[in-house]
Amino acid sequence: MAKKYLIETFGCQMNVHDSERMAGLLDQAGYEPTRDDRDADVIVINTCSVREHAEEKLYTRLGELRVLGEETGRRALVAVTGCVAQQEGEALLSRTNGRLIDVVMGTQRLKMLPLLLERAADSPFAEVDISARDDVSFPLGMTRRSDPVKAYVTIIEGCNDHCAFCVVPYTRGHERMRARAEILAEVRQAVDSGRKEIHLLGQIVNHYRAPDDPGCDFADVLAAVNDIAGVERIRFASPHPRHTGTRLIQAVRDLGKVCKHLHLPVQSGSTRVLRAMRRRYSRERYLELVAEVRSAIPEATLSTDMIVGFPGETVDDFEQTLSLTEAAQYHSMFSFTYSARPNTLAATRMPDAVSETEKTSRIVALQALQREIQMRLHARAIGTTVEVLVDAVSRRRDVEMSGRTGGNTVVNMPVPPRPSDRPTPAAWIGHTARVLIQRAGPNSVWGEVVGQSC
Numbered sequence: 337m338a339k340k341y342l343i344e345t346f347g348c349q350m351n352v353h354d355s356e357r358m359a360g361l362l363d364q365a366g367y368e369p370t371r372d373d374r375d376a377d378v379i380v381i382n383t384c385s386v387r388e389h390a391e392e393k394l395y396t397r398l399g400e401l402r403v404l405g406e407e408t409g410r411r412a413l414v415a416v417t418g419c420v421a422q423q424e425g426e427a428l429l430s431r432t433n434g435r436l437i438d439v440v441m442g443t444q445r446l447k448m449l450p451l452l453l454e455r456a457a458d459s460p461f462a463e464v465d466i467s468a469r470d471d472v473s474f475p476l477g478m479t480r481r482s483d484p485v486k487a488y489v490t491i492i493e494g495c496n497d498h499c500a501f502c503v504v505p506y507t508r509g510h511e512r513m514r515a516r517a518e519i520l521a522e523v524r525q526a527v528d529s530g531r532k533e534i535h536l537l538g539q540i541v542n543h544y545r546a547p548d549d550p551g552c553d554f555a556d557v558l559a560a561v562n563d564i565a566g567v568e569r570i571r572f573a574s575p576h577p578r579h580t581g582t583r584l585i586q587a588v589r590d591l592g593k594v595c596k597h598l599h600l601p602v603q604s605g606s607t608r609v610l611r612a613m614r615r616r617y618s619r620e621r622y623l624e625l626v627a628e629v630r631s632a633i634p635e636a637t638l639s640t641d642m643i644v645g646f647p648g649e650t651v652d653d654f655e656q657t658l659s660l661t662e663a664a665q666y667h668s669m670f671s672f673t674y675s676a677r678p679n680t681l682a683a684t685r686m687p688d689a690v691s692e693t694e695k696t697s698r699i700v701a702l703q704a705l706q707r708e709i710q711m712r713l714h715a716r717a718i719g720t721t722v723e724v725l726v727d728a729v730s731r732r733r734d735v736e737m738s739g740r741t742g743g744n745t746v747v748n749m750p751v752p753p754r755p756s757d758r759p760t761p762a763a764w765i766g767h768t769a770r771v772l773i774q775r776a777g778p779n780s781v782w783g784e785v786v787g788q789s790c
């Protein structure tokens with residue numbers, strides 16, 4: 337009987353996609369997926385260390401698995417992968433009391449997973465491999481995609497920027513570009529398997545330069561993906577503001593399948609803090625960029641990442657974060673309180689801590705402002721008709737479905753009366769509906785389907 341595996345994923349889109357790749361490798365090695373940890377022979381915990389909280393989840397989960405093993409008298413092989421594995425390596429084994437972990441595998445060793453599991457199964461010792469590799473290729477067609485509509489396609493791994501707060505260069509290694517030919521082959525393969533929306537991924541996605549095609553940059557890759565038949569939408573994450581120039585803005589404006597949405601992580605509204613963060617742009621330059629995007633693509637929506645309470649952030653700095661937030665009018669924001677990450681410049685050389693109480697009061701104020709802005713922007717959509725790529729049907733009621741506009745707004749709508757060729761609500765998934773917006777909330781809007789574009 338085939339052995340069963342369960343992959344649990346914490347963190348960002350990169351981690352979600354790594355899990356899809358590991359699932360594909362395990363399928364290929366003869367394992368079968370399960371959703372039940374009691375039934376699993378192998379449990380992979382794919383970790384994140386971008387925030388402290390994410391790291392704690394690993395230890396909580398390992399504790400739960402220990403209890404589960406005691407209850408059932410059966411223990412799955414446990415592999416810890418992802419950023420915490422890369423960061424801690426062998427030390428993870430000593431941090432957990434007894435043999436709770438069988439494999440520790442770094443972010444650059446995905447393809448080794450089946451072999452490491454096999455070795456660990458036959459060994460009294462845990463297998464640890466966190467070595468660095470420049471190779472960023474991945475076998476075509478071996479990814480088990482978890483989403484029926486969208487497909488993640490990695491174009492760059494790692495980062496060379498070393499922003500003062502960020503652990504990524506230490507956990508994902510230096511920047512490595514994937515071959516253009518391999519990227520396009522994977523997009524074609526994703527389309528052939530029914531995916532409509534392609535998400536190009538990289539830590540600084542717009543830093544891309546093709547190793548196999550001198551002169552080909554990120555805008556060229558967008559154009560090449562735009563030309564692939566069957567691709568309906570293209571998104572990408574994340575561009576760095578420093579590398580976002582007129583050429584990329586024009587590509588987003590002119591390429592019909594590229595969603596008119598830019599995620600531009602700003603991190604702070606204060607030039608003084610941005611300098612301390614080593615972001616290499618100022619508040620003024622960032623706002624010029626926002627103005628350039630708005631002027632070239634008036635319908636474009638923007639989103640961002642923001643950190644509050646970075647070491648040395650004063651009340652005045654924080655006020656500038658609030659005023660930049662108001663000026664940029666983001667459709668959405670991922671905001672976090674600063675937490676020191678191992679090995680980073682901020683953790684090792686910037687002791688000027690903002691108190692936890694102050695951080696909390698700042699993030700509450702920022703999130704309240706952002707909520708107000710989202711409410712205002714969403715209310716403006718009432719009465720308009722938008723195109724929504726349906727990606728989910730509510731499990732709770734089975735009558736409501738949801739999807740996103742090109743601008744990345746979440747739209748909820750009841751399933752319309754069924755045409756004969758759409759026997760179930762689930763059959764809407766992957767189709768584009770035209771929706772008349774009738775109500776707005778801070779996180780989504782609600783409307784009626786008035787037509788379909790397919």
Ligand code: SF4
Nearest residue numbers: 495497498499502504
């Ligand atoms: S650009 Fe900065 S924030 Fe982004 S991954 Fe690189 S170091 Fe981290």
